[in-house]
Amino acid sequence: MSSAEAPTITSPVPQHIRFNFDNTYARLPEGFYARLNPTPVAAPSLVKINAELAQSLGLDPDALASPEGVEILAGNRVAEGSEPLAMAYAGHQFGHFVPQLGDGRANLLGEVVGRDGVRYDIQLKGSGPTPFSRRGDGRAVLGPVLREYIVSEAMAALGVPTTRALAAVTTGEQVFRETVLPGAVLTRVAASHLRVGTFQYFAARGDVDGTRTLADYAIARHYPEAGQSSHPYRALLDGVIARQARLVAQWLLLGFVHGVMNTDNTSISGETIDYGPCAFMEAYDPDQVFSSIDQQGRYSYSNQPHAMHWNLVRLAEALLPLLNQESGSEEAGLASAQESLAAFALHFDTAREAGLRRKLGLFTEREGDAALIQDLLDRMTANRADFTLTFRLLCDAVAGTEGDASVRVLFADPVAYDSWAVGWRRRLEAERVSKEERVASMRGANPVFIPRNHLVQAVIDAAVMRQDFQPFEELLDVVSRPYEDRVDLERYAIPARPEECVTQTFCGT
Numbered sequence: 001m002s003s004a005e006a007p008t009i010t011s012p013v014p015q016h017i018r019f020n021f022d023n024t025y026a027r028l029p030e031g032f033y034a035r036l037n038p039t040p041v042a043a044p045s046l047v048k049i050n051a052e053l054a055q056s057l058g059l060d061p062d063a064l065a066s067p068e069g070v071e072i073l074a075g076n077r078v079a080e081g082s083e084p085l086a087m088a089y090a091g092h093q094f095g096h097f098v099p100q101l102g103d104g105r106a107n108l109l110g111e112v113v114g115r116d117g118v119r120y121d122i123q124l125k126g127s128g129p130t131p132f133s134r135r136g137d138g139r140a141v142l143g144p145v146l147r148e149y150i151v152s153e154a155m156a157a158l159g160v161p162t163t164r165a166l167a168a169v170t171t172g173e174q175v176f177r178e179t180v181l182p183g184a185v186l187t188r189v190a191a192s193h194l195r196v197g198t199f200q201y202f203a204a205r206g207d208v209d210g211t212r213t214l215a216d217y218a219i220a221r222h223y224p225e226a227g228q229s230s231h232p233y234r235a236l237l238d239g240v241i242a243r244q245a246r247l248v249a250q251w252l253l254l255g256f257v258h259g260v261m262n263t264d265n266t267s268i269s270g271e272t273i274d275y276g277p278c279a280f281m282e283a284y285d286p287d288q289v290f291s292s293i294d295q296q297g298r299y300s301y302s303n304q305p306h307a308m309h310w311n312l313v314r315l316a317e318a319l320l321p322l323l324n325q326e327s328g329s330e331e332a333g334l335a336s337a338q339e340s341l342a343a344f345a346l347h348f349d350t351a352r353e354a355g356l357r358r359k360l361g362l363f364t365e366r367e368g369d370a371a372l373i374q375d376l377l378d379r380m381t382a383n384r385a386d387f388t389l390t391f392r393l394l395c396d397a398v399a400g401t402e403g404d405a406s407v408r409v410l411f412a413d414p415v416a417y418d419s420w421a422v423g424w425r426r427r428l429e430a431e432r433v434s435k436e437e438r439v440a441s442m443r444g445a446n447p448v449f450i451p452r453n454h455l456v457q458a459v460i461d462a463a464v465m466r467q468d469f470q471p472f473e474e475l476l477d478v479v480s481r482p483y484e485d486r487v488d489l490e491r492y493a494i495p496a497r498p499e500e501c502v503t504q505t506f507c508g509t
Helices: 051-056 067-074 142-158 196-204 208-222 224-228 232-254 304-327 330-359 369-383 387-397 401-408 414-428 435-443 453-466 470-479
Strands: 033-035 045-049 085-087 091-093 096-098 106-113 119-125 164-176 180-190
Touching: 045 067, 045 470, 051 164, 067 164, 067 180, 091 196, 142 164, 142 180, 142 453, 142 470, 196 208, 196 304, 208 224, 208 232, 208 304, 224 232, 232 304, 232 330, 304 330, 330 369, 330 435, 369 414, 387 401, 387 435, 401 414, 453 470
Parallel strands: none
Antiparallel strands: 033 085, 045 164, 085 106, 091 096, 106 119, 119 180, 164 180
């Protein structure tokens, strides 16, 4: 039976599969979403259940892996308490505003409260067409699903706020892109799926009441302290700006390039969301771009802070009617927004500089630190030194000059490292910190394992071409413990050979 003929199963789900949904977004006015069930697929098959994440959400991973559980994760069965819907939002895509985007291939099943007391969305991605699909098929293909699973779980392990992957299933169907590819569905978990573009959706329609309802919802869900402020909408804007500034700083500290930082991919919660043409760079290059469609470098590695600030200006514009009202005038509201936006640079610079000092083993802030750090980055750029390995191997070099050998070989001209290291060691001597303490701190800031692009591509090739998911399991295990040196796994820490390099990534839509 084809997916077009297969009905969604609405009969009761077995008692052992309980989500305990409590769906606050579904209680908002109908204009915030379109209610619809996922589109069933022909032959769902489980790829992976994230057991640790499931348990943290109060879910039974074994139940999710059962045939009935897989039907829920594929969109073939509606779980008890689920109120499936596609969220409405707008967005600037590479600077061009689209007044209606929305979940074109995603379905929000509902919300659960985790064991930590935090509310989370459970969403299917690749679950079929919606009223927002814009003539698309609403499906996802296996490669991008595996990429998002691996990279989002790696980011979580690295300590970066992120959506996470609860499960992946194949659909038994083919999806037509440039070629015919196997279909898949990702189950994604997020603090919410509210976006800058969600606010833009109502603002573009001049719907101040809708904007206020959304802002009040965002405050209650993500920024309850803002609700106690005399200017709650300014406090909401302040909170989003601070979180996003720190988030982008964390990306840069890890060499991460998001690739598609549109306003509809900028979350209100401050999480990394929508892993499309993303990648971790190897040779340090401030202008690094991976996305096949980013011809102008709008979302290059070093431009990410500027892109995020631009997105947050769009959020401030959407909130301006509310800021005007609580400030007493349009002039005062605009001044409030500008003051809030001006704080982005301070939040970002503070987080990035503190992170870079830690990566270099510096415990205090001193004059000249910024120049020392920038000097290293400039030398890494000129010598195409691997970003992740350089900082990780500095953890050994900080313990003694005998560790220098492994770092200097990463530089095309090793003398470039040698001359920098003289000033670095002089700076280290200015602090009374034991070598053991310094090494431990640096090892907690500099991962040994990241999901290198060629390794992710090898996983995708094995799964798509040979239905072999063992490389996926192995890489996922490695990046789930990124700060640990592990015996016999050195190949996962080595940069790609020239013939292995993957220079472009794709969003998979």
